[in-house]
Amino acid sequence: MVPSTPARMLLALLPLVGQLLAAPVRASAPGGERKWAQPDPAAPRQQEALEDRRREQLTDQWQQRYNIRAGVEGTISQAVRRTRIRRTRYTGLPKTHLGHVLAATPSISSDSTPG
DSSP, X not given: OOOOSHHHHHHHHHHHHHHHHHSTTGGGSTTTTOOXXXXXXXXXXXXXXXXXXXXXXXXXXXXXXXXXXXXHHHHHHHHHHHHOTTSOSOOSHHHHHXXXXXXXXXXXXXXXXOX
């Protein structure tokens, strides 16, 4: 009998899949005889460095530096979104430069106004 639906075809193939999974291929593959991953000798040093960085992030000095960076990144992101500066509509370096200068001008003047 020929399977007529995809589900029946899958059911017909299931015994073959079980035989393939039981085949002793892994033991003959390079490194296949190992059952468990070997411990990494650098892992404790890496973990300690990671924990040191996380402790450092809890200090006020680090938080102040990060707040400055976050503010700068936010300003750049806002300028990119508003002016679509990553894609230029001009051809040629002088026109592209002028487009960048004009795109930066409103964001600088609106940020520097008191209020």
